[in-house]
Amino acid sequence: MVKWRGRRRSDNVEDRRGAAAGAGLGGLIILLLRFIVGRFGIRGIFILAVVGIGLYMAGVDPIALISGQQVAQSEDTTIDDETLEFVQVVTAETEVVWSQIFAEEGYIYEPPRVVMFSNNDRSACGAAMAQMGPFYCPLDKTVYFDPSFFDELARRFGAPGDFAAVYVIAHEVGHHVQTITGISAQVRNAQQRARGQGEANALQVRMELQADCYAGVFANRAERASDFLDEGDLEEGLRAASAIGDDTLSRQAGREIKQENFTHGSSEQRVRWFRQGFQTGDEDDCDTFNASTL
Ligand SMILES: [Zn+2]
Numbered sequence: 001m002v003k004w005r006g007r008r009r010s011d012n013v014e015d016r017r018g019a020a021a022g023a024g025l026g027g028l029i030i031l032l033l034r035f036i037v038g039r040f041g042i043r044g045i046f047i048l049a050v051v052g053i054g055l056y057m058a059g060v061d062p063i064a065l066i067s068g069q070q071v072a073q074s075e076d077t078t079i080d081d082e083t084l085e086f087v088q089v090v091t092a093e094t095e096v097v098w099s100q101i102f103a104e105e106g107y108i109y110e111p112p113r114v115v116m117f118s119n120n121d122r123s124a125c126g127a128a129m130a131q132m133g134p135f136y137c138p139l140d141k142t143v144y145f146d147p148s149f150f151d152e153l154a155r156r157f158g159a160p161g162d163f164a165a166v167y168v169i170a171h172e173v174g175h176h177v178q179t180i181t182g183i184s185a186q187v188r189n190a191q192q193r194a195r196g197q198g199e200a201n202a203l204q205v206r207m208e209l210q211a212d213c214y215a216g217v218f219a220n221r222a223e224r225a226s227d228f229l230d231e232g233d234l235e236e237g238l239r240a241a242s243a244i245g246d247d248t249l250s251r252q253a254g255r256e257i258k259q260e261n262f263t264h265g266s267s268e269q270r271v272r273w274f275r276q277g278f279q280t281g282d283e284d285d286c287d288t289f290n291a292s293t294l
Contacts, residue, residue: 001230002090002162009088010095012111017080017118017147083147087116090166093228094173097221101283112176113142114169134168136175138184143172157243161236163229167215167274168240174214177283178207187289198260205246206288208264209273212241213286216277224281234278241270269294 095111102109115121121128124140134145145168153168154160178184187207194200219237222228242248245267250257264270273294277286288294 002166002233003228003230004086004089004162007089007226008092009085010091010111010114012095013084013088013091013114013116015080015084015116016121017116019117019121084116086162086165087114087147087169090169091173093222093226094170094218096225097218098173098177100221100225101217110141110180112136112173113140115142115144117144117146118148119146134172136172136179138175138179141176141179143169143176145169145172153240153243157240159236159240159243161233161239163219163233163236164240166219166233167237170215170218171211173218174211175207177214178210183207183210201260201263204263205265205269205294206291209269209294210286210288212265212270213273213277213288214283216274216279217281217283217286218277220278220281237274237278238271241274242267245270265294 091111091114095109098111099109115123115128117128117130119130121144123135123137123142123144125135125137128135128144130146130148133149134143136143147165149168150165153164175184178187184207187203191200191203194203215237219229219234244264246262246264247257247266250261265273273286273288277283
């Protein structure tokens, strides 16, 4: 278990879970009122108000009656608060580590925003959907994810544990680092000059493996600076890195394993680069672009 409880929380995390459902309920009530006015005129609203007040005085919340969700929502709150605190603390730890690394080179680190959503949301890069998995949008410099992905990681991909979630967040923060250092832009330019999709994908793999290596650098530094990890955490991270390798995902989906279609690297490569970053804690050891073997 990562030692995250009671630590400093980041202000850069936005919890948008349940936002869409709330808007849906409001919209539903407006539609209902429009229907009643259209059908029965203003008198309809009057009757509805009388019925509503009657129910309220009898101890029934009419809104809860319409939505039918009030009770379930209040039960969820404790679990949700825990997820939020966990993500805020992990984000804060990444801010400390990357601020330190940037300061060593004489730069100031501007951290990303982190948005948690449920089911779907909007990013500057287009729709954010739970089934896309966590991603980083360079246009609004924000990490997006539906935390239900972490359950999926445990159940479907066989990579449980809170450090698996830390690894995923740290990987996306790694993409933020690549963006603000200009690496992402260089890769995109090179991809535009690439001959064919295979070559463009190969560049994408190097980019993803570097983000894995950065996640390892983060884990090393967070451990050294604030005793963040516990026994078994590294194994959880390595298992997660292995579980979401392109070859493993292809095999699970029953697809043919073709190296030229890889965009994130094989399980073995992802494990190797995460481990590389973790062993040295030096981001200079994450130069996947000039590595002869990945
Ligand atoms: Zn990635």
